[in-house]
Amino acid sequence: MSTTGTAWTPERRARAALTFICEPGRPDLSRFVAEQGAPDVVEALLASSGTAAWSRRARCLDLDALIARAEALGARLVVPGDDEWPAPLAELDRIEPVGGMCGAPLALWVAGRRRLDEILRPGYGALAIVGARACTRYGQALATDLASRLAGQFPVISGGAYGIDIAAHRGALAAGAPTVAVMAGGLDEWYPKGNTRVFEQILDEWAVVSELPPGMRPTRPGFLARNRLIAALSAGVLVVEAAMRSGAVNTAHWAGALGRIVMAVPGPVTSGMSETPHRLIRDHEAELVAGPADVRALLCAPGEQLEGPWMTPTRPLDGLDPRLLAVREALPGRGSLTVDQLASRARCTSAACDGALVELELLGLVEQDESGRWRLRRPR
């Protein structure tokens, strides 16, 4: 773990203070702070003799102690304008409130081996996987399986809760692919404690995020505010299992409000854990997803074959550039062809075909025979 090493400018110190003072999810707060400047906002709160909650909290803050505590944890503060700041969070300032809550976070506390901009590379939309704490073995197995098969392409974001959340994190970790846990409390207040070992593994390999500074326990509004970050950090939210009333419904609402793709996995209609996925699909609030291919089809642009930055090799043709795939598929199952024959079959120029063959050879998918003709390379 490493801190960013970024200097604690007055702006950064003030934003750190405001993560302590102001509860997250207050509409217009981030825009107000951006307009007034964070230091002036903190000054004003400190100068106020009123008993308003924020003024009281401002007066009881020991900012240096808070920063020391964060640095001791290896947690860094990421603020708008930093390379690591996820730009899509700004969209939270442009939507209608959900349950009275809204607004981009003022800053994020981040800990872990990787930077957020390394994990959430532009174009590789993250996939939020959320669902019931009291999930069934069916849901748990699905969350793990989907995360392990998709996280190489779409970093998996979830909330670290028991059940679906942690199963999704585990699936990504098992695949050696990225996962981000967004916590509802401070980064030294692991919740639930029972998942501590998974959180520590996520820290060791990827990143853990919170809108709240170290030392803050998660609260009920904190969970709802956290759900908005999960939705905002993702390109799509996948609900695996959830009863009629579930935090996953809230996350799906945020995703819908943010124009993210909402997806749900069906299950037995006889299971209460299928109620929310089925209601979302039935009411056309979510797309039905029965496997990884459905998620890829929804999160990739038509025809796009995302080769994720963390893509672990699965099947050799997964994520292959269509240009290469065309040449690869023009090769017969048995026998070999010349470059010109192949170019004709693949409907491309001989030069383009030649280039594709070199790349395919590097990928171990094709080889030349003694006469220089090309053939499929069989798995050995």
Added chain:
Amino acid sequence: MSTTGTAWTPERRARAALTFICEPGRPDLSRFVAEQGAPDVVEALLASSGTAAWSRRARCLDLDALIARAEALGARLVVPGDDEWPAPLAELDRIEPVGGMCGAPLALWVAGRRRLDEILRPGYGALAIVGARACTRYGQALATDLASRLAGQFPVISGGAYGIDIAAHRGALAAGAPTVAVMAGGLDEWYPKGNTRVFEQILDEWAVVSELPPGMRPTRPGFLARNRLIAALSAGVLVVEAAMRSGAVNTAHWAGALGRIVMAVPGPVTSGMSETPHRLIRDHEAELVAGPADVRALLCAPGEQLEGPWMTPTRPLDGLDPRLLAVREALPGRGSLTVDQLASRARCTSAACDGALVELELLGLVEQDESGRWRLRRPR
């Protein structure tokens, strides 16, 4: 079982002959026969010295023997214009072919205790329930349960096959509610034989239908032609379980082409039997149905509370006239009210309220107290 007693007019005899001569599902045949008159079409086929299949079949038909065989079975011929003829079948002449097949049937062979127009009363749209022969216990239980809970409102139509079909028929029968089996072969060629006892029960209580005359074995094209009748006789087709390739896909296509409501029940994504329902829902070709309420919501007009002709009492308020429901719901949980007080709460005139109370009293839902005020009648 009884025959219609309708005289065997030349038109009726000729249509009976054509059910033997012409394979079902030939586009434009029913319109051609309607224009030329069935007797002329049969004459022309008999007069033709050609070796075309229909002429050959026409020459080997013993129509009197066929009619005698049908009457011995208790099977009657129902033709367009008969009271019993289901008008929606004409829509098969107005759609594009599905898999090269199309066209309304020339006639239906019907056997069973009830007339089709008794079962398929206008406005009470029938519900087709179809799915896999090799269904799981989950699908079988669902088909039985949905049919038993819905058939009182929506007569259940299916094809009598093993698996989902027969489970749906059984569910309707168990509820004492109507079900129609549409056979792919003649009415003395029960297929599959293993379901004979259920077919006999359907005959004893409701009706069995075929486009083919007695003595005809079901063929593969016959099954596809039969599926078009199941779709055309229904207001909606519900797919319960079906593998990727399944006759249920064909029935769903017919339903889509006919503008019927296509519905599918989700299941575990880990089951191959969920593949077709999930694909239909995912591709927005079917609406997700997780229980009887979803089917009712799709098959009833908004706000409509269909009190099915064969409705067996379930919950006392199911299917209650909205006018009565408003008065019933205006009554407090405890205590009693005068007619005027109730009328004011239910936003109707005192006279209307009085009339509704009399009906509600007959239904055992309300009662008067000693002072003549009205109160809810509690279940005893």
